[in-house]
Amino acid sequence: MEFARLLLPCLCLVLVAVCVLTAADVPVVGLPGCTTRCGHIDVPYPYGLDEGCAIHSDFVLNCSTTKLFYGKTNLEIAKISVQDNKAWFRTWASRQCYNQSTNQNIYDDAWLNTTDTPFVLSADDNTIVVLGCNSLAYMIGETYVIGCWSSCDNSTPIVNGSCNSNAGCCQADVPTGVRYYRGYFNPLYNNSDQIWKTKTPCNYVAVMDTAVFNFSTTYLTSTVFYDTYSNNTPVVMEWAIRSNISCAEAKTNNTSYACVSNNSECITNDAGYACNCSKGYQGNPYMINGCTDIDECSNNATYPCTAGICENTPGSYTCSCPRGQSMSSDGVCKKNQRLTWMALVVGASIGLVVLVVTITCAYLTHERRKLKHIKQKYFRQHGGLLLFQEMRSQQGVSFKIFSEEELQQATNNFAEKEVIGHGGQGKVYKGVLKSSTEVAVKRCMTIGEQQKKEFGKEMLILSQINHRNIVKLLGCCLEVEVPVLVYEFIPNGTLFHLLHGNHTRHISLDTRLRIACESAEALAYLHSCASPPILHGDVKSTNILLNGDLLTAKVSDFGASILASSDESQFVTLVQGTRGYLDPEYMQTSQLTDKSDVYSFGVVLLELLTRKMAINVKAPENEKCLSMVFLCAMKENKLEDIIDCDIKDDENAELLEEIAETARHCLDMCGVNRPSMKEVAEQLDRLRKVLQHPWAHKDPEELDSLLGESSSVNSGSLVTTTSFSITKKVAMGLEIGR
Template sequence: MFLQITCVVLILSEMAAAAVAAPLAKPNCPDRCGDVEIPYPFGTTKDCYLNEVFWLNCSDSSSSPTKPLLGYIEITKISIDGQLDILSLISFRCFKNSSGVLEYDNEPYLRVLDFTISNTRNKFVAVGCDTYAFLNAFQNNEPFSIGCTSTCQSLRNVIDGSCSGIGCCQVDIPKGLKNFTLDARSYNDHVKVGSFNPCSYAFVAKQDWFNFSSDYLQESQQGNKTYPMVLDWAIGDTTCEIAKNQSGYVCGRNSQCYDPENGDGYLCKCINEGYEGNPYLEDGCQDINECEADPNPCNTTTSTCKNTDGNFTCICLDGYEGDGKIASGIGCRPKANKSSVNIIVPLAISIGLVGLFVGGSSIYCGLKRRKLIKLKEKFFQQNGGLLLQQKLSNYRASMETAKIFSAEELQNATNNYDESRVLGQGSFGTVYRGVLPDNKIVAIKKSKICDRTQIEQFINEVIVLTQINHRNVVRMLGCCLETEVPLLVYEFITNGTLSSHIHDKNLSSSLSWEKRLKIASETAGALAYLHSSTSVPIIHRDVKPANILLDDNYSAKIADFGTSILVPLDQTELSTLVKGTFGYLDPEYFYSNQLTEKSDVYSFGVVVAELLTSEKALSFDRPEKDRSLAMYFNSAIKEDCLHQILDDQIVNDGNINAIHEVANIAKWCLSVRGEDRPTMKEVAMELEGLRIMGKHPLVKTNLYIEETDYLLGAPTHSFNIDVYNDSSSAITTVGLETMSNQVVKPLDDGR
């Protein structure tokens, strides 16, 4: 019966739509260009469009089919609910055979000031075995970039339909992007892969339209210069509430405005299903006369149909009662005699139905509760809960810190994961601010995905992280395993990220040189602890200012171990899929896939360079050769012009020598070869020595050794460390002195 009613409703809707031919364009204006319908506010001739933003050029050439153009962009479909299907250009860079000689390239620029890239209908895609690509756009009138990298050594590991970084990579489009350029590049000019993959490609693809295949790698796509994508459009740049009270408001009769999810402005829609048409025209939303539909929505043998404004009614004939509508299944039935039997029977039936409803509801709620309990138990076992309990019993000292939270505890702590509790979002999950029953504030990380094959490794990481007891590492308090994806609970750090303090002008002024040196020293000490002092060495793999939190005393706290790896004690390097953040990624790790603790050292070197310069690790505002801060920083030191890129707020006559020392440490960390870099323990000792010299006014970097010995009255023990200078094959010998049991390294700008 339900299926029949549904079918009738669908038929009625289709017939009603056919009965009313609602106008799309303004009177006496063309409503098509070739095969594309052109609804107002768009138009192709004068006085037929709202303003210049919505003017389309309807080309008419004997050599090509008629098609609408927005500037030079071809339109394939216009939807009145705010979407515009277009053909966007592809960025490509192709090389001749395996010679590394560029054969042809294309870097398109889509300039549509008033329209926004749809973040729900598109994705950014890069294709190639030696490829990195960027989408550079504007968000809220500020430059913004996203990108990804795609590599492969052969076609053996390429999987059709998979776009996970092997031959193809893709990323989601953020909200509010306009005016974008595409940039597809390669690392080695396809020299190593040119025999089967000569080109790098980048494009914005319509969701579910692009399906990756290895054919894309082998074939030249030069002829395919466009790809379908979707733009979001809206009226003006003010919200719906403001536009209602302004002149030029375009929503017509029987329509209402609403705010789009992506971008500025407002959109219009007909007020309900009883109206149909173009809501941007004055009389665009017209009443549908359902009574003229075939078949009629009323049972014509027992009722008559009457059209109403935006709806219809069925009037039963004399001797009948009901609503008369076919779709409701009630229709019109003969009126019943009002005898006592006819009253008692329905009453008894009603009471019985109420009893059945109450009993059924109780049974249903009980079954649902039992099902929820079983589901929690299932997730708990799938997520390694039994294994975690077993391991916790072997670490009795950690029982108080490694707590297993229930799903209800964390749901109540975050007010059911309310959006107002969100502290931050990343590619691996969302972090919420939570308040436990004892009023303790915590940070709760909710991951997006969970790899069931890595559960044992995940449990081992939880055990190790809960045992980490270092004042400069964010402490893990426990986890919840009763949900589909495990939740991790950390201590809450109050003062935000180091990244915001460096790059926010309002906050950076309070970040003095002493605070920056302290942050660098504490971060180095924490990384050294992770590399060499934990029961199982840990490589963080994503060291950057965004993952360094600050408390109210500006003490550094390393956070976000989502990409970290536990290193077996008998191994010094791991072969793994490259993960990390552009600008901080160790080049040796990127090319070899061999991860060592020296990869963290390189990333730390970039962090120190940011602390000294307040520049971003990757910036398109700098010239192309200086986009990478690591290269920009090393070049400045090599050319003896470091002072030109230092943050003026931290430089003074009293600390310039210490700044040069820290810069040399950063340069050491940024050595291209991992074997030329120091260990984090060496870096931590160097920075801590500089901090101590800064705290004691009697210890100055320009004192002679004899004067230092005399003032401190301590014996001098010296030894040498040979450090390979990454700019030459020469070896620099650095002398270290022991003063009052503290190692202090004299300044050596020549490192």
């Protein structure tokens, strides 16, 4: 008897341990007759190693001995998680090394392309890593360029585990929605003999799993990094059953909807729509009855009831006391000899209800106070008190501070169907205020600590901008982690859609020149008339909106430049912008100036002339960049080959040459040689006058009066060239008149 009494607790512990192990082990589930393992890697459904074993062809994998590969990209897969809808791939790293023996640089460019696949880079789990003592490297995708600069400052110690941009290592965040990238090094920062002598012959750039990367000093002095990660760089990919399809759209098709298990739910990630088991369940949501209940009570390590009896329920559990005991306010079961069995049951029930209600009310009250405190903290942090005081002192300022609740109601809780635009800095939603006013609401992704301190002051400056060709900033919301901007709503779309949309609409030269002139005047106003001057930082055709039947130009997103850029007087290591519009000088110096906007506007001017996109990813390598194609055409006197046929005729030939010459000045590689936006605006205005008036029927004196005194003033090479061409045109017109 004594032996049996000692053995019984041991048997109970063994049974509990078996239950724990059983509950913790979620088996890999595949279709009947299908292989669910490749080497040591599990292959769960919806994936499969054969066509009939996967949910569709995009999820068919290849098993080569013990290695698992994704067929469309031939990338090796190290792990698949159905619970997280993620997969771990092995990719490559880029390097740039100096070979002392051959006195040459070695380049290996790494790239990744998961276009037309269910996979997209996880922005939360990956990072862009740049290594080297003199390395400016970046990742280039279809619509973005992002990277950083690392150096070795003798005053900054190089320490294992510490990634510091002054100590041979820097990191940058990965944008959302990335399916294609290629790593590049800036040629101005090539390694040389001097770098070799410091025993740091190589620079590297790679996109890799943040959890895996740990900086080591050996990465700078040897080839350990490349030897380890050259073709074994771990990256985390999010995957979805169907790309670019929301849950609402997926549920409309019952035959193809993938979340077939009971107790499963649809989720939307950066890749598209996917499935998860509901809270309290685990397993495979892509299979019928694949999600099973989690028995919380069987896990002794995380036993949920501190005292009493735990009873498992579908998706949850309950705690109760043994018969003859009641649960006290501190959750402990205690005997009560004075109460009868019936009174004990009634008292325990009432006590449990009161306890649950009290805890719920206390929790809700605590959460409301916590949320209110957080909102007040953000409001003060973003300079809300200073902005509010300034608004009260300056009567007539048409600027409003919105609450988060107001903007949630206006945008249907920031629903995806309300998105009207998005880019590297955030998303723009269409909203309708209680006053029935339509607005555009922009949610930025990030903001620096310095910008947080200056945000209220900057908003007051932006609210005073009043120009007919600039989208009006109506207000902002400061009680959120990243401030939200509210603009007037412009309904007619963007210049990009007008030029490159799927339509055959004819756009006259007069309309194009007017849009260019109005946009230039808006940028000139920001540079010259705003106090302090404002740099846009992201001038492109998608940021020029069109209003009304006359297609009046409205420059937008100028407020985001203040949020996205650092202090102009400081050198920054993070390069951001839109590929095709980026100023080459800015790429080299990482310093944004007003001449950077001039360069970007020059690219927009080319779009108006040629009706071609700034970047054509499908074109040959030497024809991808519109600015380079244009400059080559100008150099070879083949401008007419790239001008849009809709505006190309003999009457407009000289005027088109003048516009092209203006664009060429804007695209000068040296920012000092570019004109200011004010000079560009004046030049385009003079060209509009040439287009709008019948020069052939006017005498020279009347022409001079129309052009004004400014045409004869020496204000740069732009005006001198235009005056000569206009005079030539008038002379030709008078000759024809005779």
